Amino acid sequence: MCGIVGYVGPRQATPILVGGLRRLEYRGYDSAGLAVLDPRTGKLGISRSVGKLVELERALERQPLPGHVGIGHTRWATHGRPSEANAHPHSVNGVAVVHNGIFENYLELKRRLQAAGREFSSETDTEIVAHLIDEALGAGAPTLVEALRVALSQVVGAYALVVVSERHPDEIVAAKNASPLVIGLGNGEMFLASDVPAMLEHTRDVVFLEEGEVVELRAAGFKLSNLAGAPITRPSRRILWDAVQAEKNGYPHFMLKEIHEQPRAIADTLRGRLQPETSDVDLDGYELDPRSLRRVVLVACGTSFHAGLIGKFMIESLARVPCEVDLASEFRYRDPVIGPNDLLIAISQSGETADTLAAVKEARAHGCRVLAISNVVDSAIPRISEATVYTHAGPEIGVASTKCFTAQLAALALIAIHMGRRSGHLKAPEAARLITELAAIPARMTTALSALGDLKDVAARYRDARDFLFIGRGTSFPIALEGALKLKEISYIHAEGYAAGEMKHGPIALVDDGVPVVVLAPRGPHYDKIISNLVQVRARNGRVIAVGTEGDTQLADMAECVLWVPDVSPLMQPFLTVLPLQIMSYAIAVARGNDVDQPRNLAKSVTVE
Ligand code: F6R
Numbered sequence: 021m022c023g024i025v026g027y028v029g030p031r032q033a034t035p036i037l038v039g040g041l042r043r044l045e046y047r048g049y050d051s052a053g054l055a056v057l058d059p060r061t062g063k064l065g066i067s068r069s070v071g072k073l074v075e076l077e078r079a080l081e082r083q084p085l086p087g088h089v090g091i092g093h094t095r096w097a098t099h100g101r102p103s104e105a106n107a108h109p110h111s112v113n114g115v116a117v118v119h120n121g122i123f124e125n126y127l128e129l130k131r132r133l134q135a136a137g138r139e140f141s142s143e144t145d146t147e148i149v150a151h152l153i154d155e156a157l158g159a160g161a162p163t164l165v166e167a168l169r170v171a172l173s174q175v176v177g178a179y180a181l182v183v184v185s186e187r188h189p190d191e192i193v194a195a196k197n198a199s200p201l202v203i204g205l206g207n208g209e210m211f212l213a214s215d216v217p218a219m220l221e222h223t224r225d226v227v228f229l230e231e232g233e234v235v236e237l238r239a240a241g242f243k244l245s246n247l248a249g250a251p252i253t254r255p256s257r258r259i260l261w262d263a264v265q266a267e268k269n270g271y272p273h274f275m276l277k278e279i280h281e282q283p284r285a286i287a288d289t290l291r292g293r294l295q296p297e298t299s300d301v302d303l304d305g306y307e308l309d310p311r312s313l314r315r316v317v318l319v320a321c322g323t324s325f326h327a328g329l330i331g332k333f334m335i336e337s338l339a340r341v342p343c344e345v346d347l348a349s350e351f352r353y354r355d356p357v358i359g360p361n362d363l364l365i366a367i368s369q370s371g372e373t374a375d376t377l378a379a380v381k382e383a384r385a386h387g388c389r390v391l392a393i394s395n396v397v398d399s400a401i402p403r404i405s406e407a408t409v410y411t412h413a414g415p416e417i418g419v420a421s422t423k424c425f426t427a428q429l430a431a432l433a434l435i436a437i438h439m440g441r442r443s444g445h446l447k448a449p450e451a452a453r454l455i456t457e458l459a460a461i462p463a464r465m466t467t468a469l470s471a472l473g474d475l476k477d478v479a480a481r482y483r484d485a486r487d488f489l490f491i492g493r494g495t496s497f498p499i500a501l502e503g504a505l506k507l508k509e510i511s512y513i514h515a516e517g518y519a520a521g522e523m524k525h526g527p528i529a530l531v532d533d534g535v536p537v538v539v540l541a542p543r544g545p546h547y548d549k550i551i552s553n554l555v556q557v558r559a560r561n562g563r564v565i566a567v568g569t570e571g572d573t574q575l576a577d578m579a580e581c582v583l584w585v586p587d588v589s590p591l592m593q594p595f596l597t598v599l600p601l602q603i604m605s606y607a608i609a610v611a612r613g614n615d616v617d618q619p620r621n622l623a624k625s626v627t628v629e
Pocket of ligand 1: 139264320321323324325366367369370371373376419420421505509626
């Protein structure tokens with residue numbers, strides 16, 4: 021996601037802030053900016069640029085920002101396209117803010133502020149907070165931290181929020197809810213950042229903010245309190261990671277970090293879109309009435325294609341609209357029968373994949389409507405689509421997609437519920453149940469991830485296998501395909517995913533005591549059938565690794581190894597059943613000594629055919 025830095029102390033802030041932002045570059049961003057309080061004029065100097073940090077540095081050469089108190093930001097667009105106006109800091113009457121996260125109720129607050137005569141200069145949700153703080157200061161808030169508290173009492177959402185103000189020039193105030201923020205302790209100077217690497221060259225003594233905490237930073241020290249103003253004391257921690265480990269938040273690889281970021285990625289993708297009061301889903305204001313549609317065609321490549329296969333289950337079962345799923349590379353060349361009554365849903369994490377882009381162009385040429393699902397705001401596919409449901413997974417650095425996959429599932433579930441409500445097929449009580457279940461998925465994923473552990477023992481057992489089979493039924497079939505893809509991508513072991521019912525039509529010939537067969541067997545409508553498939557594999561001496569629902573004692577006796585996941589309804593199972601397969605692939609690849617984050621022959625964004 022976005023990067024935040026802050027500095028207060030005797031040194032010039034600008035080089036420290038730019039250096040900190042450079043340390044966060046690896047996370048990806050599309051624009052950057054600084055706000056520094058100029059002690060000569062008492063005014064805030066602000067500089068913002070689109071593109072790489074070097075653009076900001078050029079702007080700072082032209083117009084330097086002197087001063088000892090400042091904040092900086094690299095933005096990864098979520099609300100509003102990448103542009104100078106949307107880049108942070110956002111400022112209003114001498115109050116400047118930078119923000120990571122999403123304010124869910126920003127439209128409602130923006131309308132109220134506009135009605136009160138306030139004007140906005142960006143499309144972001146962040147700018148409202150600068151107004152709220154300015155409003156609170158104008159209404160007599162005695163301190164900046166008090167004004168921040170007044171503002172926070174009005175917002176709903178996730179934030180790491182950092183503020184400086186001309187009216188309180190010696191301090192920075194900040195607050196955290198769901199997005200990370202960490203204080204760095206210097207000698208007569210203080211640092212603040214969204215991530216440890218940003219300040220590692222200045223200090224290793226840090227204090228991590230917890231949820232609902234507010235901090236006031238001055239050169240001499242910091243004061244931590246909760247939202248109600250009660251003081252909090254917390255000892256600092258010494259960071260022993262090196263710079264590279266710090267970029268990975270202490271994880272040995274980005275892929276593992278991203279696997280563990282999935283609960284947050286899903287929560288951010290759902291944030292502000294689930295509407296439990298009306299048992300509905302708001303697709304950021306986009307209205308999709310399926311009654312005018314003949315059918316939906318989902319197109320994508322690789323892992324995103326597997327998300328599309330699950331999207332078909334979701335949309336067909338909740339909205340009862342016929343769906344097809346196609347590989348973008350096939351769709352674009354097969355002279356598809358599509359027209360104005362069809363909706364193409366193009367799924368692409370990067371938003372730049374050449375085949376998916378070409379499929380969208382082909383569909384548009386036939387007058388077909390196009391909705392995109394992407395993780396990159398304003399990338400090529402969203403730019404030529406009628407609307408985009410963005411996933412808010414944050415930049416994915418590991419080449420093998422993990423958190424973007426489950427965030428795509430979350431986006432598809434949102435679209436399916438939205439369409440289901442409008443098709444009339446999904447009644448309010450069932451929608452309410454699904455919304456509650458979806459909202460609980462991040463917590464279920466956290467539980468599953470901690471229960472699964474590192475699976476090093478499983479990796480040690482199967483790392484030398486030459487071939488793997490993955491089988492599943494229903495929504496577990498695409499997960500079998502995804503499990504096989506993850507394994508082959510990073511471990512270089514040959515792996516095939518199959519619909520379990522196909523086993524006896526060919527693949528079962530491969531089974532012997534040298535081939536591990538991963539059987540996706542969560543409890544649900546296909547359970548008995550998949551158990552029959554499992555038995556057939558065992559009868560041929562196959563080595564079964566099962567993925568099963570916690571508490572299934574029958575399964576425990578039938579497999580060489582069982583990877584347990586919490587119980588959820590069948591449509592939601594893919595969010596959980598994919599987790600052990602991601603971790604197992606990762607653990608096997610590490611055990612084989614492979615370059616997990618940059619596997620051979622693969623690129624993160626495939627912009628050529
Ligand atoms: C697999 C993987 C790829 C991508 C595929 C599509 O781990 O990452 O299979 O899913 O190249 O990429 P996007 O989603 O960017 O269109």
